[in-house]
Amino acid sequence: MTALELRRAEARTIFESRGLPTRRVEEWKYSDLKSALGEAGLGEDTAYVRLLGRLPEGVEYCDLVNPKPWAAAHFGTLARNAVSEASLAFAEGGLALRVPAGKAIGEPLLLETGGAGHARVLLVLESGASLTLFETTDTAGTRNTGFEIVLEAGAHLAHVRLAQPVETVQVEEIALSLAARARYDGHFASFGGKLARAELIIALEGEGAEAHLSGVSVLGGTAHADVTTHVIHRKGNTRSTQLFKHVAGGKAHAVYQGKVTVAKGADGADSRQTAKALLLSETAEADLKPELEIFADDVKCAHGAAVGDLDPDSLFYLRARGIPESHARAILMYAFLEDALEPVANEDLRGAVRTGVQAALRSLL
Amino acid sequence: MLEIKNLHVSVGDKPILKGLTLSIAPGQVHAIMGPNGSGKSTLSYVLAGRAGYDITDGSILYNGEDLAAMAPEARAAKGVFLAMQYPVEIPGVTTMTFLKAALNSQRRARGESDLDAVNVLKLVRARAKTLNVSEDMLKRALNVGFSGGEKKRLEILQMAIFEPKLAILDETDSGLDIDALKLVADGVNALRAPTRAMLVITHYQRLLDYIVPDRIHVLVAGRIVAEGGKELALELEAKGYDKFVKEPA
Numbered sequence: 001m002t003a004l005e006l007r008r009a010e011a012r013t014i015f016e017s018r019g020l021p022t023r024r025v026e027e028w029k030y031s032d033l034k035s036a037l038g039e040a041g042l043g044e045d046t047a048y049v050r051l052l053g054r055l056p057e058g059v060e061y062c063d064l065v066n067p068k069p070w071a072a073a074h075f076g077t078l079a080r081n082a083v084s085e086a087s088l089a090f091a092e093g094g095l096a097l098r099v100p101a102g103k104a105i106g107e108p109l110l111l112e113t114g115g116a117g118h119a120r121v122l123l124v125l126e127s128g129a130s131l132t133l134f135e136t137t138d139t140a141g142t143r144n145t146g147f148e149i150v151l152e153a154g155a156h157l158a159h160v161r162l163a164q165p166v167e168t169v170q171v172e173e174i175a176l177s178l179a180a181r182a183r184y185d186g187h188f189a190s191f192g193g194k195l196a197r198a199e200l201i202i203a204l205e206g207e208g209a210e211a212h213l214s215g216v217s218v219l220g221g222t223a224h225a226d227v228t229t230h231v232i233h234r235k236g237n238t239r240s241t242q243l244f245k246h247v248a249g250g251k252a253h254a255v256y257q258g259k260v261t262v263a264k265g266a267d268g269a270d271s272r273q274t275a276k277a278l279l280l281s282e283t284a285e286a287d288l289k290p291e292l293e294i295f296a297d298d299v300k301c302a303h304g305a306a307v308g309d310l311d312p313d314s315l316f317y318l319r320a321r322g323i324p325e326s327h328a329r330a331i332l333m334y335a336f337l338e339d340a341l342e343p344v345a346n347e348d349l350r351g352a353v354r355t356g357v358q359a360a361l362r363s364l365l
Numbered sequence: 366m367l368e369i370k371n372l373h374v375s376v377g378d379k380p381i382l383k384g385l386t387l388s389i390a391p392g393q394v395h396a397i398m399g400p401n402g403s404g405k406s407t408l409s410y411v412l413a414g415r416a417g418y419d420i421t422d423g424s425i426l427y428n429g430e431d432l433a434a435m436a437p438e439a440r441a442a443k444g445v446f447l448a449m450q451y452p453v454e455i456p457g458v459t460t461m462t463f464l465k466a467a468l469n470s471q472r473r474a475r476g477e478s479d480l481d482a483v484n485v486l487k488l489v490r491a492r493a494k495t496l497n498v499s500e501d502m503l504k505r506a507l508n509v510g511f512s513g514g515e516k517k518r519l520e521i522l523q524m525a526i527f528e529p530k531l532a533i534l535d536e537t538d539s540g541l542d543i544d545a546l547k548l549v550a551d552g553v554n555a556l557r558a559p560t561r562a563m564l565v566i567t568h569y570q571r572l573l574d575y576i577v578p579d580r581i582h583v584l585v586a587g588r589i590v591a592e593g594g595k596e597l598a599l600e601l602e603a604k605g606y607d608k609f610v611k612e613p614a
Contacts, residue, residue: 312416317453318463320413321523322441322471331466335457 004067007076011088018082027081027199030255030287031226036169036195037142042083045117046092047143052110052136058103059131064094064120071096075122078148078175078201087118087146087173094120101126101152108132108346113172116141122148125155127179132158132346139164145172151182153206158185160349161198162356165191165223173199180206180235187344188215188244189353191360192223192252200229204238204266213242214343216353218333218360219252219284226255233262233269233296242273242290245340247333249280249364257289260303264295273303278310278336280329280364310336326365333361366391366562367412367531372423374404374411374587381407383587384423389531392559396573397566398598399584400606405566406450408584409535412564413447414440427531441467442474444530448520448537455507460519463507464489468526492525496552513540514548521552532556533564538572550575570602585609 001009020041021028055061062068067075075096076088099105109131113119115138125131129152137143151157163170170193176184188198202211217225231240246254256275277286290303310332318328337357344350367389374382381404389395399405411418412425414437425432432440455463468488469479480488489503496518508516517537524532534553538546553576557563565576573581573595581598583591583606590609591597 311453314453314455316413316415316437317449317455318467319437320415320441320447320449321463321467322438322474322527323467324438324470324474325436327466327470328438331458331463332455335455338457 004072004075008089011076011085015082015086015089021082027228027257030257031195031197031224033083033169033171033195040142042086042144043117043142044090046090047113047115047117047119047141047145049095049111049113049119049121052112056105056107056109058099058105059109060098060100062096064096064122065092067096070098070124071122074124074148074150078150078177081173083144083171084146084173084175087120087144091118091120091146094122096122096124098124099126099129099131102128104130105132108134108349111135112138113143113145114138114140116143119143119145121145123157124150125152125157127152128154130156132349133160134349134352135159135161137163137166137170139166140168142168143170147172147174149174149176149184151176151178151184153179154181155179156183158345160187160344160346160353161189162353163190163196163198165360166193166196168193169195171195171197171199173201176200176202176211178202178204178206178209178211181208182206183209184211185343185345186211186213187353188213188227189356190215190217190225190227191356192217192219192225195224195226197226197228202229202231202240204231204233204235204240207235208237209235210239212240212343213244214340215244216337216340216357217246217254218337218357218364219246219248219254220250220360220364221252222250223252224255228255228257230259230261231271233260233266233271236266237268238266239270240272242275243340243343244275245337246277246286247280247337247361247364248277248284248286251283252285254286256287257291259291259293260301261293262296262299262301266296267298269296269299271299271301275305277307278333279307280310330361330365333364334358366428367564368426370424372411372425373421374407375419375421376407376417380421381587382411385584385587385589387582387589389562389564391562393580394557394563394565394576394578396578396581396598397564397584398568398570398581398601400610401568403584404587405584406535409447409533409566412445412533413437438470439474441527442471446524446527446529446532448524448532448534450536450539452508452516452520454509456509458507459504460507461486461489461503464523464526467523471527489526492522495555496522496525497548498522514542514545517541517545517549518552521549524556525552530560531562531564533566535566536568537565538567538569546572547575570598573598583609
């Protein structure tokens with residue numbers, strides 16, 4: 001067996017021994033994966049990962065059946081929870097991408113995960129490299145994606161994930177490792193599913209590394225969307241910011257769980273977390289849980305969460321100016337989300353997220 | 366144009382307006398003066414259709430139609446405009462975006478076609494200039510970080526853009542220094558027209574030095590207790606409201 005095959009076998013053993021997480025597992029407290037999946041569970045099929053459009057010049061790739069050494073060196077090293085072990089065990093193949101040292105890729109790389117089953121992606125940005133990644137999802141199938149991202153010293157990844165509204169269970173675990181001065185800007189837009197979830201596990205391993213997360217979810221009907229993050233500041237002068245905003249109507253359920261750990265010795269770490277939810281009905285639900293664990297000295301950490309309704313004075317103001325109620329509500333909902341969309345630096349991608357958000361808001365009215 | 370008869374309005378269980386009667390013809394500017402708590406703002410909100418104000422008796426006819434039966438947006442489309450005492454701040458919506466949405470909503474409700482972005486911009490810029498509303502203000506989020514004077518100027522700019530038939534100005538003078546007050550008053554006076562009626566609501570006579578009304582009504586404890594020409598304002602300024610509070614007419 002190759003090292004890779006051994007790792008896959010190990011993943012299978014781990015998944016089989018732990019099984020699917022229940023709500024007793026802290027990270028899954030508000031999302032009942034086991035019951036959403038039902039009898040079928042996660043299955044053992046392979047979903048696909050593909051590039052949309054062309055591969056930007058300068059980006060290298062290989063599959064994960066016969067990975068090149070640079071891919072094999074990182075594959076399966078970051079993920080450790082049961083669900084990501086399942087994707088490691090069952091996804092046959094998958095895609096690995098690399099931006100070589102010092103290369104700045106201007107054109108965004110467009111990636112789609114689709115189909116039913118498990119998928120794996122590995123992305124390596126070597127030192128000083130930079131890339132913008134746009135990730136989207138197809139609407140079919142129950143899917144479990146495991147994504148590993150390695151950012152070497154000084155690398156910069158701008159990542160925008162736009163998850164289409166689905167009827168199924170789609171979960172993705174994104175595990176990142178950032179070396180010194182590396183920077184990750186991640187934006188996560190979701191329109192929910194039977195259970196739609198993005199889980200981020202971000203290790204700021206090097207001095208001065210930074211992660212900036214933002215995201216929006218717009219949910220109606222019985223949609224459920226979950227963003228769960230864990231940012232670990234392992235070294236000094238690391239920074240992280242998080243801004244997540246949710247709009248939920250109908251019987252929808254929005255979840256944000258964000259844990260920030262500042263490890264011993266990570267002095268001068270700076271972390272900020274904000275999560276807000278707008279509930280449009282009595283039956284919509286939001287669970288926002290920012291959490292801090294600090295083992296270092298001299299750190300700056302702040303967090304806040306708020307759940308509210310549309311401001312009646314603002315609504316009246318817009319209507320008194322002739323704007324019909326449903327349009328006025330849409331304007332205010334959009335306004336609520338706006339600052340969480342602003343961090344998307346690439347204008348085309350921000351436009352794509354905006355379009356999705358506006359369509360979702362219209363369907364809520 | 367506006368016929369208010371025996372209007373009784375409660376907020377919650379508390380009666381605020383207790384039999385107010387008032388009528389305004391096109392081309393006229395009327396002022397309502399009254400002390401704090403007399404029901405001035407209640408009247409303005411009832412006319413604009415804010416929720417939470419229950420009409421328990423009486424009627425409001427606007428060009429012969431029952432105003433109270435209309436949604437706030439329908440009133441706006443039919444030409445009712447309230448310049449608010451406290452314009453709300455709405456982060457995330459630029460002033461220009463808001464103006465375009467409002468203008469086109471009103472046009473659509475009247476069966477007119479939308480104005481495109483270029484024409485909205487032209488219209489807004491032309492009106493903004495005379496009211497000293499800067500390009501920067503138009504680009505900023507609606508009323509966010511605006512000074513008191515900027516907020517009031519933006520209210521009058523909206524009035525200039527929407528060209529209402531009935532404009533209600535609720536304490537437009539509050540929080541303005543004399544220069545800002547003159548600027549706003551000039552803006553309002555420029556909009557006086559034979560087809561337009563205005564109702565200026567104020568606590569102080571000061572504003573009425575600049576926006577000279579055809580008629581003044583004194584509102585005390587939810588009722589009109591005195592009426593007269595513009596000279597009534599001077600009398601109120603000199604003697605205060607005490608006379609009316611103690612001896613209701």
